[in-house]
Amino acid sequence: MHSSDLRALDSAHHLHPFTDFKALGEEGSRIVTHAEGVYIHDSEGHRILDGMAGLWCVNLGYGRAELVEAATAQLHELPYYNNFFKTTHPPAVKLAEKLCQLAPAHINHVFFTGSGSEANDTVLRMVRRYWALKGKPDKQWIISRENAYHGSTVAGMSLGGMAPMHAQGGPLVPAISHVRQPYWFGEGRDQSPEAFGRTCAEAIEARILELGEDNVAAFIAEPVQGAGGAIMPPASYWPAVKEVLAKYDILLVVDEVICGFGRLGEWFGSQHYDLEPDLMPIAKGLSSGYLPIGGVLVGDRVAETLIEEGGEFFHGFTYSGHPVCAAVALKNLEIMQAEGVVERVRDDLGPYLAERWMSLAEHPLVGEVRSLGLMGALELVADKTSRARFDKRLAAGNLCRDICFASGLVMRSVGDTMIIAPPLTITHHEIDELVSLARRALDETAARLA
Ligand code: PLP
Numbered sequence: 001m002h003s004s005d006l007r008a009l010d011s012a013h014h015l016h017p018f019t020d021f022k023a024l025g026e027e028g029s030r031i032v033t034h035a036e037g038v039y040i041h042d043s044e045g046h047r048i049l050d051g052m053a054g055l056w057c058v059n060l061g062y063g064r065a066e067l068v069e070a071a072t073a074q075l076h077e078l079p080y081y082n083n084f085f086k087t088t089h090p091p092a093v094k095l096a097e098k099l100c101q102l103a104p105a106h107i108n109h110v111f112f113t114g115s116g117s118e119a120n121d122t123v124l125r126m127v128r129r130y131w132a133l134k135g136k137p138d139k140q141w142i143i144s145r146e147n148a149y150h151g152s153t154v155a156g157m158s159l160g161g162m163a164p165m166h167a168q169g170g171p172l173v174p175a176i177s178h179v180r181q182p183y184w185f186g187e188g189r190d191q192s193p194e195a196f197g198r199t200c201a202e203a204i205e206a207r208i209l210e211l212g213e214d215n216v217a218a219f220i221a222e223p224v225q226g227a228g229g230a231i232m233p234p235a236s237y238w239p240a241v242k243e244v245l246a247k248y249d250i251l252l253v254v255d256e257v258i259c260g261f262g263r264l265g266e267w268f269g270s271q272h273y274d275l276e277p278d279l280m281p282i283a284k285g286l287s288s289g290y291l292p293i294g295g296v297l298v299g300d301r302v303a304e305t306l307i308e309e310g311g312e313f314f315h316g317f318t319y320s321g322h323p324v325c326a327a328v329a330l331k332n333l334e335i336m337q338a339e340g341v342v343e344r345v346r347d348d349l350g351p352y353l354a355e356r357w358m359s360l361a362e363h364p365l366v367g368e369v370r371s372l373g374l375m376g377a378l379e380l381v382a383d384k385t386s387r388a389r390f391d392k393r394l395a396a397g398n399l400c401r402d403i404c405f406a407s408g409l410v411m412r413s414v415g416d417t418m419i420i421a422p423p424l425t426i427t428h429h430e431i432d433e434l435v436s437l438a439r440r441a442l443d444e445t446a447a448r449l450a
Contacts, residue, residue: 003031003043017152030405035062038423038430040410051410051420051434056226056258057289060332060341061423067290070331074324083112083321092321095330099282099297102267102333106276109303112295112321116257116283117151119294120220123253123279124155124173125315127218130251130302133309139217140175143207143250147181149227150220150255150281159220177211179203181225182233185368185379186417189387197234205244218251218278223269226258229417230377232370238273251278251302257294261285262336262424264373265346272372278302288332293325341424345373352428356435357420363439365396365446374424378438380416380445390416390449400445407444409437 011025031043038061040050053059060067074091081089096110111126113119124142131139142159144150150159157165158173161181166172180187180203188196208216219241225231245252254277259269261284266272268280278301283294298306306313319325336342350373357376361369367381380397382390390396397413404411404418412419422434 006031006043037061037063038426047408048405049409049422049430049434049437051404051422051438052412053421053423054289055284056263056421057284059261059263059285059424060288060335061425064288064290064335066335067288067328067331070327071291071324074327078323081323082318084316088321089323089326091323091326091330095321095326095333098330098333099295103280103297104268104271104276106301107280107297107299109298109307110295111298112293112326113283114292114317114319114322114325115151115294116255116281117153117156117294118317119257119281119283119296120150120159120255121153121155122296122315123218123220123281124159125313126279126296126298126302126306127251127253129310129313130305131217133305136214138212138215141211141216142176142253143204143211143216143219144176144178145181145221145225146178147183147228148178148221148225148255151257177207179207181228181231182237183225183229183231184234185370185387186229186231188234193234194236197236198240200233200237201240201244204241205247208244208248208250213248216248216250218253219245220253220255222255222257223259223273223275224264224372224375226375226421227414229414230370230375230419230421232372238275242275253277253279253281256280256297257283258285258375258421261333262342262345262373263375263421265342265350266373267342286332287325287329290332291322291325291328292319293322293329295321336424345424349374349424349426349428349431353431356431359435360439360442363442363446365442365449374422374426376420378418378442380418382449394449396445396449399448400441403444403448404437404441407437407441409434409441411438411441 007028010029032040033043034041039047099110100108144159146161148161150156155173157169158176161178182200184193184196254270256268260282264272270277278299280297287293354371357371364384365380366378367387368379370377381387397416401413
């Protein structure tokens with residue numbers, strides 16, 4: 001079918017996620033047809049460096065034949081069976097074992113889901129069930145953060161702190177409260193980063209006291225806030241948060257949907273920040289996005305209670321631990337181990353990206369450059385000296401994103417924060433290309449805004 005026909009049909013029938021349906025209907029979509037390595041191709045013949053690994057998920061890059069073969073073999077062997085009612089199948093068992101080997105030592109169980117959002121729904125059910133079983137049913141409140149993204153189901157959206165989602169999606173799941181995020185560039189520049197990190201941890205303690213210390217069940221956060229703008233917290237933040245949670249006996253849920261599977265140069269972002277989560281929702285990089293699969297890694301404290309005291313847990317999805325998805329995820333993790341992908345991000349690619357990415361700090365449009373592992377951010381500013389932002393109506397970030405796309409790079413915009421999270425298989429040469437495409441896009445954005 002010709003691409004203009006596809007585009008017309010897309011506009012006629014397809015409601016896209018996170019999209020203004022009417023505007024897209026008028027404009028028409030870019031049609032991505034195939035991909036290899038770190039590059040996607042569209043129907044107009046453009047080759048585009050995918051600086052976002054799809055949606056932060058194609059960790060091994062595109063076109064891995066071993067993953068295709070794992071899926072095909074499993075489709076022949078057993079295309080579907082479930083894990084309900086005392087049944088299981090080899091791919092789910094082997095994947096569970098592999099995940100528990102890779103996870104921190106105190107994590108020895110996993111509950112499978114079809115996505116990251118379903119993983120966070122599962123978190124909510126487990127947290128509340130855990131405290132009920134502990135004889136503390138009043139421990140209901142979950143503290144999350146403003147501008148957090150934890151998914152698009154009603155529970156995921158309620159746990160998240162995205163104001164535009166809340167404005168459309170109410171009423172939200174009750175007993176979820178949001179505190180300020182450790183976003184120094186955006187919200188904390190009147191303090192040093194270290195002091196601001198502590199201020200944000202103090203905000204959690206203040207909220208616990210406000211809600212009643214016996215009523216707070218859990219705190220949920222990403223190690224580095226991803227969709228919120230690749231926000232690496234100040235070094236003081238996580239140690240101070242850990243102290244607060246321990247003081248009031250509050251569970252720690254670390255959402256590893258983006259940071260898990262090597263993004264920050266460790267298997268899990270929690271390991272980079274020395275966190276001991278009670279629950280870790282996972283998805284995305286688990287299968288390098290080749291097939292949909294997620295889960296919740298459950299620490300011993302919660303698992304023992306749910307197992308020993310819980311009886312039947314009335315929760316699960318038709319595709320929990322789907323055999324084909326599990327087989328692909330298992331192969332994905334095996335390849336990552338065999339090729340030393342995580343270590344390479346930590347010791348080689350992460351430092352290399354940091355050095356090259358940092359060279360953009362001199363650009364007149366850039367107020368701050370951040371990176372950790374293979375995640376990076378640029379803050380666009382109207383005035384480099386005062387680091388004042390652009391007028392929101394100029395939509396500078398979206399302009400820069402569109403210029404990037406047109407010139408061969410996927411770089412995402414969150415307001416005026418530009419973010420990248422390329423496949424973990426990117427080479428030095430491709431990092432050079434990414435940075436030079438980003439620089440050219442910044443030049444053109446600056447020229448268009450002048
Ligand atoms: N949690 C985080 C941190 C995410 O970034 C996302 C998706 O971007 C989700 C949860 C939801 O995952 P999914 O889109 O697979 O439902």
